Amino acid sequence: MQKKIYSLLLISILTLSAFASQERKVLIIGIDGTRSDALQQANTPNIDALIANGLFTYDAWHCGITVSGPSWSTIMTGVWWNKHGVTSNTYTGSNYTDYPYFPTLAKQLLPNLHCVQVTEWAPMSDNVYNDGWDLKLKTPDGDGAATAAVASTQLATDSLDCMFVYFDAVDLTGHSSGFSPTNPSYIQAIENVDDKVGIVLNALYARPNYANENWLVLVITDHGGIGTGHGGITFEERHIWWVASGKDVTHQQITAADPGTYNLLGSGIFNQSGVNQTLLKSSPVQADIAITALHHLIYETGIQPETYPFWVGLDGKSWLSVFNGVDNVAKEDNIKVLPNPSNGITTFWFENEQKQNVTIEVFDMLGRNVKSFANLEAGNSANIDLSGIDCGSYIAKVKIGAQTLTRKIQVQY
Ligand SMILES: [Zn+2]
Structure with missing residues (x-):
């Protein structure tokens, strides 16, 4: 019985990929190490323009290890570190075979998707495998202008379906002079990156077929910071944000309480007791980004990523129905x-x-x-x-x- 449903599903999916052009596309812009309070204080007209038309939260939560390797792995795989296995920036112990990046999952249904990563950060480029990118482009660390230029070139290609663009300058500034809304250099770094976000968005809007495409744009950070570091479980490190914008997205702000952290006992020990599971289900958390992006890409298949039998174990949830205003x-x-x-x-x-x-x-x-x-x-x-x-x-x-x-x-x- 179940088998029959799957084969019917497979036929309809194959039909879909053979005859329908993929108009649903995803752009994820990652800004490393950007505190929620600092983002709100900085003058960021480009991110603000996305917020003005989109759904956003200044109360997203990091429930895992507030280090870039584990954090971006959660953002890209939709599972917490106890599953993807990454606990540090060496990426030792990673299990992307069982929990790949979301483009790999999307390609199981839509094999012709063309997915590109543009990143400034070498470990993410070098240490991640089975991630579904057709093209990985590395730009100099902290060089937002180079990153925006490379991303813009990719956005000019018609075949592009999914792109991740990563900026490191805010985190680098936090490490050198402090992760704090009262640090003018940190605020300036956020404003500089916002400027580059504007360049990337202009390239997106200039796509020849943009009017016929349905792009979901997600802007996110991986963690906050305190003093000149991060990696702990303080509010300043775990209180993050994201923005979603696109044709299907209605303007709304999500406020949500902190579900807690999986990292109360330190790395190496998976501790569920630190997390309020009810809040985890309703609050925007880091693991939701991959699931939401995946859901947007595969939407026409009718498959819900959270309940698809082949993807059991995903921790995040899709916010697409909320974007459409059907969450209430x-x-x-x-x-x-x-x-x-x-x-x-x-x-x-x-x-x-x-x-x-x-x-x-x-x-x-x-x-x-x-x-x-x-x-x-x-x-x-x-x-x-x-x-x-x-x-x-x-x-x-x-x-x-x-x-x-x-x-x-x-x-x-
Ligand atoms: Zn950092």
Whole structure:
């Protein structure tokens, strides 16, 4: 039974890769050693522009070892260090065979993906194998201008599907003069890298086919810092951030509590007791980046990375449904849908005391918009006609002014 499902799945995937062009693409920009509070203080117009249209968090959490090797390995594999095995910058003990970088996983479904890494940091370029990059380009450490130029050249190639661009200057400055928002050199280093991020983004927007492509841009750091170092479990080292921007991404800030750390007992001992598993599931953490990027790339296959039987053991979670505004499970009580299941005419009840404009959009479980109803009467209820769409489960997004409520609905004739 299960086998049959997989072979059907495989056929549809093969059909997809043979006939559909890959329009979903991913750009990850990594800025090493950038504290959340320092990023917020620095003048970063290019990152701010992504934030203005995207989803962002200044409260992402590092739950593992706050050293670059283990951190970037978690960001790229979607698992914590007890699985990918990297506990230091020597990368000794790495297990990328069982837990490869996300491009390797994506290529299991979409073998023709073209993936490129541009990094300033030699260990990541030299010590990582089975990582799925078709091309690894190394630029001089701390030379953001060179990195931005090389990345821009790659972005001009039509075949590019996935790229990771890495900047080291902020971390280098932190080590020389202090990881602190009160250190002007550290702030200046962040602003300089933001400038280079702008160059990379301009190259992205200048792609000849950009209008027909669906890029997910993720900007992230690997860890913070305290004094002139990092590697410990302080708030300053573990409090990080990320930004997601793209055509599917709605503007929203995520705030989240610290789930704790897997590293309370030091490297070599995997200690789950330091982590609140409930918070880990809801908070943005480092292991989510790979899963989110992977999910975006393989989205058309309909496969959820977290539940795909061949990828058991991934620790991170995809934020794609949140990007589409369908995360607000807790808000479901604020909206009533009758009848549900619906056989056509459906009534939504909600609070709308300020009589704001109401829009209702209906998405299928792959996130495709199947119906939209704009400029509905600004009352506390709305009747919409869903007759004609296929039977099945859908997500209704009800926008009331600036607020979005979501509700799962069923259509049944
Ligand atoms: Zn460092």
